[in-house]
Amino acid sequence: MSSSIVFAILVTSLATYLSRFLGVISSEKIKETSKWFRWFNCLAYSTLAALIARSIIFPAGALSEADYSLRIVVVISSILIFYFTKRNLVYPTVFSAIILALLNGYFA
Amino acid sequence: MINSKYFFKGLSCIKKFDSPAIALGTCFIAIGSLLKNLGFNIQESVFSTLLTYALPGSLVMAESLLVGASLINIFLAVWLVNARLYPMTVSLMPLLMHKSQPRWKYYLSCHFIAVSAWLIMKNNYETVNKKNRIDFWIGIGTATWCVAIIGTIIGFLASDYMNKNMMIGLAIVNPVYFSCMMAGSMKNIQISLSIVLGAILGPLFFFISPEWSILYGGFIAGTFAFFIGELNVK
Numbered sequence: 390m391s392s393s394i395v396f397a398i399l400v401t402s403l404a405t406y407l408s409r410f411l412g413v414i415s416s417e418k419i420k421e422t423s424k425w426f427r428w429f430n431c432l433a434y435s436t437l438a439a440l441i442a443r444s445i446i447f448p449a450g451a452l453s454e455a456d457y458s459l460r461i462v463v464v465i466s467s468i469l470i471f472y473f474t475k476r477n478l479v480y481p482t483v484f485s486a487i488i489l490a491l492l493n494g495y496f497a
Numbered sequence: 498m499i500n501s502k503y504f505f506k507g508l509s510c511i512k513k514f515d516s517p518a519i520a521l522g523t524c525f526i527a528i529g530s531l532l533k534n535l536g537f538n539i540q541e542s543v544f545s546t547l548l549t550y551a552l553p554g555s556l557v558m559a560e561s562l563l564v565g566a567s568l569i570n571i572f573l574a575v576w577l578v579n580a581r582l583y584p585m586t587v588s589l590m591p592l593l594m595h596k597s598q599p600r601w602k603y604y605l606s607c608h609f610i611a612v613s614a615w616l617i618m619k620n621n622y623e624t625v626n627k628k629n630r631i632d633f634w635i636g637i638g639t640a641t642w643c644v645a646i647i648g649t650i651i652g653f654l655a656s657d658y659m660n661k662n663m664m665i666g667l668a669i670v671n672p673v674y675f676s677c678m679m680a681g682s683m684k685n686i687q688i689s690l691s692i693v694l695g696a697i698l699g700p701l702f703f704f705i706s707p708e709w710s711i712l713y714g715g716f717i718a719g720t721f722a723f724f725i726g727e728l729n730v731k
Contacts, residue, residue: 396568399548401557405550406607407576408580408583409586412583413603416590416603417594419587426587426588428719430588432588433719434682435714435715436581436584436711437715438691438718439715440581442696444672446700451661452668452669471677478519486670
């Protein structure tokens with residue numbers, strides 16, 4: 390078991406570093422004022438948004454045990470709190486953890 | 498070698514009020530306790546965060562180990578979920594490149610590219626002149642990396658004392674934090690459209706292919722937003 394864990398960790402880190410490494414190689418040839426750069430900027434924000442939205446709607450791990458509608462309600466109200474508190478990040482994050490833990494305990 | 502003034506300026510971003518420390522810390526606490534439940538010991542858990550330092554990748558690794566996937570399968574699954582790091586690197590590194598800086602700094606510090614450090618750098622790079630940006634970036638990366646490692650250790654040690662509802666509460670912090678950060682970075686039409694379309698298409702493509710959904714959804718959303726934005730600029 391133990392040696393397979395070490396190999397899994399090494400394989401995971403290699404697969405992760407690969408994208409970063411190739412990114413630096415490509416960056417050597419791309420100027421920050423070019424169209425290519427703007428396109429990659431859009432791709433970076435859109436893939437991130439896709440990843441975050443997916444991790445809320447189709448989560449892995451502990452979050453998948455919370456009800457789908459609870460998760461959506463908590464995330465949307467947290468974003469509203471973010472805007473109402475003049476873009477403070479501490480209030481929405483602390484609120485979301487407490488409220489989801491309480492609601493899940495109440496409904497489960 | 499590394500300009501300490503800018504390094505510490507980057508390092509101190511972790512103390513600011515919009516610091517990623519809370520969100521980053523909580524999600525790695527969740528990872529730490531997940532790894533412990535999977536049978537990792539503390540060295541292996543720390544080693545994993547230290548070397549991978551990308552949360553979705555660690556989650557995929559954990560799930561693959563649970564179902565007994567082969568190393569090749571783990572490699573492919575992790576590569577697919579972390580391929581977003583490629584456009585993230587390409588949209589960050591050109592801002593930091595300066596001919597007076599040695600190349601090894603870029604190839605080593607690209608390890609710090611993960612959502613939290615990336616978003617901080619994208620929002621603050623203009624406050625530092627181009628020559629010193631890489632040192633500023635190494636400071637930010639070191640700070641967020643340390644928080645992730647400390648979070649993993651806390652999660653590993655605390656896992657016996659946390660109930661299911663607390664784990665669920667912790668797990669929502671990270672998506673909420675990044676949703677708010679993304680909402681805060683909508684500064685022009687290109688970026689706003691990329692974010693909104695990505696958030697819609699990513700989950701939609703999940704019905705077609707769970708593994709490829711992020712790449713397909715992100716690619717189509719980003720490319721579409723790029724062309725709409727270019728048309729509007731002219």
